[in-house]
Every structure is written in structure tokens, then in C-alpha cells.
Amino acid sequence: MKKSKLKTKLLASITCLSFGLTGLANAGAHSEDVYGPFPVTLKGYSGDCTNTVSYSGQIARHVQHDSLKHLSTKGDYSEMNSYYSGSDKNKQIWAPASKDGFPIKQTLLNDISSGKNLSGKTYKGTITSWPNNMTGPEVIDFWMSKAESNPKDVSVGLNYQQLLSKFIMGAVFYNQAVDNYLDEKMEADTKPNDKPYKDGACYTGKEHSWDEAFGYWGAAAHSLLLSAEQNYNVAKKKDLASADFNGDGVVDLKSEYVFAHAYYASSFDKGGKTTYLEDITRAFLDGRKLITSANGEKLSDMSRARLMAYVDDISSNWEKVIAESVFKYAGSTYKSLVALEDVSNADLAKEFDKYMKYWGELKGFSMALQVGKNNIGETGAKLNRMVGFGPMLLDETQIVGIDVNGNYVMDKVYSMNDAKLHMLKIQKLMIDQFGVEARGNDMLSDMADLASKIGTSESAEND
Amino acid sequence: MEFFFDIFQNTIDQFTNPKKRVFILYLFLSILIAVAWLIFHKKKSLKESIKFIFNPKVFFSKSATSDYKVFFINQIIMLLISPHLLTQITIATALYFFFFEINFIEMGLFASSPKYLIVSLFTLTHFIVDDFSKYIVHRWMHNWPFLWALHKVHHSATNLTPMTVFRTHPLEGLVFTLRSAFAQGVTISTFVYLFGGGVDLYTILGANLFVFFFNVFGSNLRHSxxxxxxxxxxxYVLISPAQHHLHHSIAKEHYNKNYGAALAIWDWIFGSLHHSEDTDNLTLGLGTKDDQKKHTLKELYQTPFIESFKFLKRYFIKVFLFKKINKNKSEIYYKKSPQ
Structure with missing residues (x-):
């Protein structure tokens, strides 16, 4: 008995030591590629603060989103809403939560930040991709109330968990970052670099605005030290060694976890065709270094121009990550539509469940794509018409509107064949308008592969 | 700098890519076939055969040197314009979407066919459609004056070498690119729509099996x-090199004959077939008094452009302004020129 206890202790000590050494080695060797710490540059600051990086409010919102997503299948409106609109600091973190081999440091929202909510930061404009001219928070509230009675409503084909999650990522994280912190707050006279972000803060206006945008992006502070695969496995809670940068044996959600669009970027990048996660995270890091190098002075015109180049890089790549997601789930939805035509009755419910999930992801991401800084105009109109308000059901009906009582109006608009064609056209639209490159679930790749096998059609030869 | 590198790479690619006509192996095999022909049919010795094949009077003739110049200049022009051209994948995608709208054509109708059958059928169809479209377009090049103005560049060669294949006006290159994109687009979209994801191409060294054999068996001798x-x-089935030489002949009886690229069946079906004759005393070119003056860059690039534009202008006036037009000098010249 004693022997086995001793053995356990020994093993635990070795494990802790190895994590500690790895952490130290990581921290020492590549600190220039880690987002923070950054020193105080604010002129006249006399407090104790030594590190000006702070984005715990954004991490709290990521956790609120993850927990809301987790709860959305349970059908409890007030519980869902407490993570969307509430600011109860003692709420439990439902996701990301610890699992065997992947212990997470925080268990309560208060362990991260208090007084934060998602509703206050949701895009307030009209959501044209959903009926009845609802604003962003109204759409989310509508879905949460619908999810209460039926989280997966087979009668209309909606999976509210996917709709809520994918749209919130766009309407809160993407919108706040690219349309607020990296937009208005990067203007020369807004949140200037020679003044504190707010009274008593140790960070300047520009430093903190930039950090807040980075927080919404969702990468770990040390993501640049990891491969796309490792970042992906951190988000999947499969790789403690990669996550635990400081080697304390637990994963600190504030800096060591990969959330939201950063996770999706890693999922595309691990295919080897793209480097979205690296490009965006690098631009954030280089931008932050540029702001810090101003040493608490107002940014010169030249520095601001360089900073705005980083902003362009971040915004355009972030938009592409969402467009890649639209592309991928249009492909999944297409596959499901094909499978539904042939599936036996015994497997119908299972296949339809997958179809609802994929369409929900497609719809959520396509809505997210329309709440960034750019008005995507005609592309948005095309996308909304082809995705629709609900997936086509097997009797070829689908949601065409919502009546005054909040009930869905169903009708037959086009055929199942048209629905499949729309998915292919959406993929083409994402290639033509956003230049997506990872192209997960590419339904037109067979033709592209054949064309490349045959060779170029360009020919100035007389046979 | 990158641009120059691309030109260099594209040029090298013509000789190192088995999908290209002048791939070095195909050239080498053409020499072997030529040697065998000269020894066994023309009863020449090996030395005489080699001397005959590498005749400097052919390869350093005015005609041949202008072929080389056109080859390099066109590499640059095509590099500049190719990113803006319609591709086979654009056409294939548009057609694929169109098939969805036709309710009576069911997607994946033949998807359960055996894989070998699908691949064989696609490989053969691609070759046949491509070859037929070459025949049709070639015929147009001879029969439409505004296209003939461009195609004359190719026929102005008074000596044929494998590089004469590149003696093409850039505007004609655009027509050929469109042809190729259209032929590939139709075949790819139709097959993928009807046969699903199992469609593939049988290849040797990356080239379509049939194209490979066409090139291995001396396609380069067509221009030689x-x-x-x-x-x-x-x-009746395959166009021999000598048949294509007749196509370049200035003799009246050879006008409008042998348009085919690999297959002769199109000429046979549409009445333009002419069997081969001994080509030793054949005169090649346009048959004008000043054929040797047609090898300048001005004659190869500028004159055809202006002439073609004039014809197009005349069509426009005739079709849209309903004006009767008397035939001008160049049109009369066209009627008399070899086809």
C-alpha cells in the first residue's frame, strides 16, 4: 500500500516537474512570439501594475458563449439568458470545463471577470438575414425562447444550439473586434495612446483597445508557438502539454485556451493550405508591439498607417475564416441533402439530425459574415436567398417568414434539387467573393481536379 | 523579376512537360520514326538520314527563325493575358449548374457504372471532343475571312519544323484557348454530373492516354x-504527317483539305479528306509572290491584326447598318489564297 502511494507521488512529482520545465523552456525561448506581458508606457503612471495586457472581459464572454451553447440543448430559457444577458459573477462555467487529462483553472465566471454579458455587446443593427427586421439581440432572444420548448425543432428543421453559437460568435466577437475596437477606436483622436484607456488604468487607450480586439479573436497568448494542429487540439481539450504554457499543470482560460474563430482558423490551417491563425495572431502581436514602441506618445501618422495595415490584414483574414466556414457547411448540407434522398427509414431520423446541425452552422456563419465592418451588399442578398430562413424539409417546404405571434410560416418555394444547387452556388460565391482557399467539403472539387489533370486550356498552338 | 522567372519557367515547361507537344521525349521519338522512315522507305543510309533530318537549310531558314521568335514573344503575351481568360473550370461550373435546372436529367444517373468503364469513357470522350472541336475551329479559321487573316500567320511558314506549331497570332491563341476551355468544360461537367465522383482520366506521364500515343507516334512530324x-x-482514321503537309501546300488541289489534328474521320465525314502524296516537291506557304517577306514581326503580328479588324468592321456595317459593300482588294486576295 505504502509502496503504491510512494509510486503515485513520485509519478505526480515527475509529471509536475516535466510540465514545469516545459513551461519554463517555452516562456524563456520564444517570449517574443507570445502576446504579453507588455510593460507600462503610460506617462505619469505611478501604480503597481507591470503588465498592461488585459482582455479578461473578452475571455469571460467567450466562456459565457461556450456555456450558453452547452445549455442550449437543455431548453431552459432563464438559464440560457443568464449567460447571455445576466452578469451573475457566481455562475458556473459549463464550458470549457475540466476533463480527464485537461484540468482547467477556473470554474466560476468570477474567476475570470465579473459584470460582463454578451447582450450589451451584440450587434444592434437590423439582421437582414432573418425575418421581421429584428436586431441582433432580438434574434438571439427569439431563438432562446424557441429553444426552450424545442432545442432541436424537427418540424421546421432548426437546431438552435448551432444557430445561437455561430451567430453570437459573429454578432459579438467578430463585430466588436473589427467594427469597434479595430475601427472607431483606432481613429487618431479616439482612445489616444497618450492617455489612459480610463481613469486609473495603467494601459493607454490604444493599447487596451488593441488587447480587447485580440481577446475577441480567441487565440491563446502563446498560439504562435504552436502548430495549427496543436492549437486545434487545445480547443478540443486533447493536448494539455501544448495548452499549459506556464507549466502550472492547469489550463488558464485567460491566456492558455483557444476559443471561437481562432479555433475555426486552426481547423482550416491544419489542412496545410492556409495560415489564417498564424497570420491574424501575428498581425495582432506585431500591432501591439508597434503601439508599445510609441512609448506612451500619440501614434504618429506613419505608425498609425502601419497599424491600419495590420488591421486590414486581421479584418480580411477573419472574414475569410467565416467565409471558409460557410463554404464548409454548405458542402456538409449538400451531402446531407443527397444522403436524405437515399437513406432508409431506419436511418432517416439520424440523417435528418445531422442535416439540421449542418444547416444551422451554415445559417449561423452566413449571418455572422454580414455583421462585420464591411457591408457585403449583393453577396449577402444572394447568400440569404440561397440559404433561406430554414432548411428545406422532406416535403419541400421551408420557413418563409414569422407571423405576428412568432410562429413560423412554412411554404414551398423551390425544389429539393434547387436546394442542392443553392449549396453549390454558395460554395462558388465564397470562392468568387472571398477567395477561400481551405475549401472544406468542396463539392465542386471533382471538376477542378479533372481540369488540373487534363492541364491548362491556355493554348497558342496550331495543331 | 518574378515575371522573367515565369517566362523562363513556362518556356522550359514546353520541353519538359509530357502534356506539351514539344516535350523532349516526343521530339526524340519523332527523330527515331523519321530515321526509320528514311532508311526503310526512302532507302537512305543512316548518315544520309541524319543529315536530311537536321538539314540546317530548314532549321535556320527565315521561316524557321521567325517561328522561334514568335514562340518566345507569345510566351510573354500569353503569360500576361492568360490570368484574364475564361477557364475550363468556369465553363464546367456554369454548365454543371445548368444541368441541375433540367429536371429530366438526373444527377448521377450512371454513377453506379464500373469505375474502369467510367474512366475509359471519359478518357476517350475527352480526346474525341477535343479533337473534333479542333477540326471545327480550324475549318472556321480558313472559311471566315477575319479569322483567316489571323490564321495566315501559321500558313505563311515556308518551311515546317516542330516549332511551327507555335507560329500563331496571339488573337488566334485566344480563339484556341476558348475552344480548349469550352471542349474541356463540356466534357468535365457532363461526366461529373452523370457519373458522379468516380470520373477520372487514364494518363501516361500525366498526359491523356490517347494524347500521349498521338505524340509518341510522331505528332511533331506534322510540322516537319x-x-x-x-x-x-x-x-481515313488518322491524319498522317504527309496529309498535314498537303494542308500547308500552295497547290490549288490541296485547298480546303485535311483540317484534322489527330483524327482524319472528321475530314472524311465532312468531305475535306485528301489522301497523302509524295511531298518531296511540295511548295509550302501562302502562294503569294512575296511569301519570303511574310516572316517579319510586322507581317506576323501587326498586319493580321489590322486585316482582321477591317473584316470585322465590314461585317458590322453589313449586319447592323444594312449597307451593301463591294468586295475590297484583300477579300479578293483571300478568295485566291490557299486554304
């Missing part, structure tokens, strides 16, 4: 001074 002839029965 080695007039290899096939058996008469075979010349």
Missing part, C-alpha cells in the same frame, strides 16, 4: 520536312 505517309485505309 519528313513526309511520312500511312496506308490508305489508315488515312
Amino acid at each position: 520536312h519528313i513526309g511520312i505517309r500511312y496506308w490508305k485505309w489508315l488515312e
Whole structure:
């Protein structure tokens, strides 16, 4: 008995030591590629603060989103809403939560930040991709109330968990970052670099605005030290060694976890065709270094121009990550539509469940794509018409509107064949308008592969 | 700098890519076939054969040197314009979407066919459609004056070498690119729609099996001074090098003959077939008094452009302004020129 206890202790000590050494080695060797710490540059600051990086409010919102997503299948409106609109600091973190081999440091929202909510930061404009001219928070509230009675409503084909999650990522994280912190707050006279972000803060206006945008992006502070695969496995809670940068044996959600669009970027990048996660995270890091190098002075015109180049890089790549997601789930939805035509009755419910999930992801991401800084105009109109308000059901009906009582109006608009064609056209639209490159679930790749096998059609030869 | 590197790479690619006509192996095999022809059919010695094949009077003639210049200049022009051209994948995608709208054509109708059958059928269809479209477009190049103005560049060659294949006006290159994109687009979209994801191409060294054999069996001799002839029965099916030499002849009886690229069946079906003759005393070119003056860059690039534009202008006036137009000098010249 004693022997086995001793053995356990020994093993635990070795494990802790190895994590500690790895952490130290990581921290020492590549600190220039880690987002923070950054020193105080604010002129006249006399407090104790030594590190000006702070984005715990954004991490709290990521956790609120993850927990809301987790709860959305349970059908409890007030519980869902407490993570969307509430600011109860003692709420439990439902996701990301610890699992065997992947212990997470925080268990309560208060362990991260208090007084934060998602509703206050949701895009307030009209959501044209959903009926009845609802604003962003109204759409989310509508879905949460619908999810209460039926989280997966087979009668209309909606999976509210996917709709809520994918749209919130766009309407809160993407919108706040690219349309607020990296937009208005990067203007020369807004949140200037020679003044504190707010009274008593140790960070300047520009430093903190930039950090807040980075927080919404969702990468770990040390993501640049990891491969796309490792970042992906951190988000999947499969790789403690990669996550635990400081080697304390637990994963600190504030800096060591990969959330939201950063996770999706890693999922595309691990295919080897793209480097979205690296490009965006690098631009954030280089931008932050540029702001810090101003040493608490107002940014010169030249520095601001360089900073705005980083902003362009971040915004355009972030938009592409969402467009890649639209592309991928249009492909999944297409596959499901094909499978539904042939599936036996015994497997119908299972296949339809997958179809609802994929369409929900497609719809959520396509809505997210329309709440960034750019008005995507005609592309948005095309996308909304082809995705629709609900997936086509097997009797070829689908949601065409919502009546005054909040009930869905169903009708037959086009055929199942048209629905499949729309998915292919959406993929083409994402290639033509956003230049997506990872192209997960590419339904037109067979033709592209054949064309490349045959060779170029360009020919100035007389046979 | 990158641009120059691309030109260099594209140029090298013409000789190192088995999908290209002048791939070095195909050139080498053409020489072997030519040697065999000269030894066994023309009863020349090996030394005489080699001397005949590498005749400097052919390869350093005015005609041949202008072929080389056109080859390099066109590499640059095509590099500049190719990113803006319609591709086969654009056409294939548009057609694929169109098939969805036709309710009576069911997607994946033949998807359960055996894989070998699908691949064989696609490989063969691609070759046949591509070859037929070449025949049609080639015929147009001879029969439409505004296209003939461009195609004359190719026919102005008074000596044929494998590089004469590149003696093409850039505007004609645009027509050929469109043709190729259209032929590929139609075949790819139709097959993928009807046969699903199992469609593939049988290849050797990356080239379509049939294209590979066409090139291995001396496609480069079509433009050469080695007039290899096939058996008469075979010349109904495949165009022999000598048949193509007749196509370049200035003799009246050879006008409007042998448009085919690989297959002779199109010429046979549409009445333009001419069996081969001994080509030793054949005169090649346009048949004008000043054929040797047609090898300048001005004659190869500027004159055809202006002439073609004039014809297009005349069509426009005739069709849209309903004006009767008397035939001008160049049109009369066209009627008299070899086809």
C-alpha cells in the first residue's frame, strides 16, 4: 500500500516537474512570439501594475458563449439568458470545463471577470438575414425562447444550439473586434495612446483597445508557438502539454485556451493550405508591439498607417475564416441533402439530425459574415436567398417568414434539387467573393481536379 | 523579376512537360520514326538520314527563325493575358449548374457504372471532343475571312519544323484557348454530373492516354520536312504527317483539305479528306509572290491584326447598318489564297 502511494507521488512529482520545465523552456525561448506581458508606457503612471495586457472581459464572454451553447440543448430559457444577458459573477462555467487529462483553472465566471454579458455587446443593427427586421439581440432572444420548448425543432428543421453559437460568435466577437475596437477606436483622436484607456488604468487607450480586439479573436497568448494542429487540439481539450504554457499543470482560460474563430482558423490551417491563425495572431502581436514602441506618445501618422495595415490584414483574414466556414457547411448540407434522398427509414431520423446541425452552422456563419465592418451588399442578398430562413424539409417546404405571434410560416418555394444547387452556388460565391482557399467539403472539387489533370486550356498552338 | 522567372519557367515547361507537344521525349521519338522512315522507305543510309533530318537549310531558314521568335514573344503575351481568360473550370461550373435546372436529367444517373468503364469513357470522350472541336475551329479559321487573316500567320511558314506549331497570332491563341476551355468544360461537367465522383482520366506521364500515343507516334512530324505517309485505309482514321503537309501546300488541289489534328474521320465525314502524296516537291506557304517577306514581326503580328479588324468592321456595317459593300482588294486576295 505504502509502496503504491510512494509510486503515485513520485509519478505526480515527475509529471509536475516535466510540465514545469516545459513551461519554463517555452516562456524563456520564444517570449517574443507570445502576446504579453507588455510593460507600462503610460506617462505619469505611478501604480503597481507591470503588465498592461488585459482582455479578461473578452475571455469571460467567450466562456459565457461556450456555456450558453452547452445549455442550449437543455431548453431552459432563464438559464440560457443568464449567460447571455445576466452578469451573475457566481455562475458556473459549463464550458470549457475540466476533463480527464485537461484540468482547467477556473470554474466560476468570477474567476475570470465579473459584470460582463454578451447582450450589451451584440450587434444592434437590423439582421437582414432573418425575418421581421429584428436586431441582433432580438434574434438571439427569439431563438432562446424557441429553444426552450424545442432545442432541436424537427418540424421546421432548426437546431438552435448551432444557430445561437455561430451567430453570437459573429454578432459579438467578430463585430466588436473589427467594427469597434479595430475601427472607431483606432481613429487618431479616439482612445489616444497618450492617455489612459480610463481613469486609473495603467494601459493607454490604444493599447487596451488593441488587447480587447485580440481577446475577441480567441487565440491563446502563446498560439504562435504552436502548430495549427496543436492549437486545434487545445480547443478540443486533447493536448494539455501544448495548452499549459506556464507549466502550472492547469489550463488558464485567460491566456492558455483557444476559443471561437481562432479555433475555426486552426481547423482550416491544419489542412496545410492556409495560415489564417498564424497570420491574424501575428498581425495582432506585431500591432501591439508597434503601439508599445510609441512609448506612451500619440501614434504618429506613419505608425498609425502601419497599424491600419495590420488591421486590414486581421479584418480580411477573419472574414475569410467565416467565409471558409460557410463554404464548409454548405458542402456538409449538400451531402446531407443527397444522403436524405437515399437513406432508409431506419436511418432517416439520424440523417435528418445531422442535416439540421449542418444547416444551422451554415445559417449561423452566413449571418455572422454580414455583421462585420464591411457591408457585403449583393453577396449577402444572394447568400440569404440561397440559404433561406430554414432548411428545406422532406416535403419541400421551408420557413418563409414569422407571423405576428412568432410562429413560423412554412411554404414551398423551390425544389429539393434547387436546394442542392443553392449549396453549390454558395460554395462558388465564397470562392468568387472571398477567395477561400481551405475549401472544406468542396463539392465542386471533382471538376477542378479533372481540369488540373487534363492541364491548362491556355493554348497558342496550331495543331 | 518574378515575371522573367515565369517566362523562363513556362518556356522550359514546353520541353519538359509530357502534356506539351514539344516535350523532349516526343521530339526524340519523332527523330527515331523519321530515321526509320528514311532508311526503310526512302532507302537512305543512316548518315544520309541524319543529315536530311537536321538539314540546317530548314532549321535556320527565315521561316524557321521567325517561328522561334514568335514562340518566345507569345510566351510573354500569353503569360500576361492568360490570368484574364475564361477557364475550363468556369465553363464546367456554369454548365454543371445548368444541368441541375433540367429536371429530366438526373444527377448521377450512371454513377453506379464500373469505375474502369467510367474512366475509359471519359478518357476517350475527352480526346474525341477535343479533337473534333479542333477540326471545327480550324475549318472556321480558313472559311471566315477575319479569322483567316489571323490564321495566315501559321500558313505563311515556308518551311515546317516542330516549332511551327507555335507560329500563331496571339488573337488566334485566344480563339484556341476558348475552344480548349469550352471542349474541356463540356466534357468535365457532363461526366461529373452523370457519373458522379468516380470520373477520372487514364494518363501516361500525366498526359491523356490517347494524347500521349498521338505524340509518341510522331505528332511533331506534322510540322516537319519528313513526309511520312500511312496506308490508305489508315488515312481515313488518322491524319498522317504527309496529309498535314498537303494542308500547308500552295497547290490549288490541296485547298480546303485535311483540317484534322489527330483524327482524319472528321475530314472524311465532312468531305475535306485528301489522301497523302509524295511531298518531296511540295511548295509550302501562302502562294503569294512575296511569301519570303511574310516572316517579319510586322507581317506576323501587326498586319493580321489590322486585316482582321477591317473584316470585322465590314461585317458590322453589313449586319447592323444594312449597307451593301463591294468586295475590297484583300477579300479578293483571300478568295485566291490557299486554304
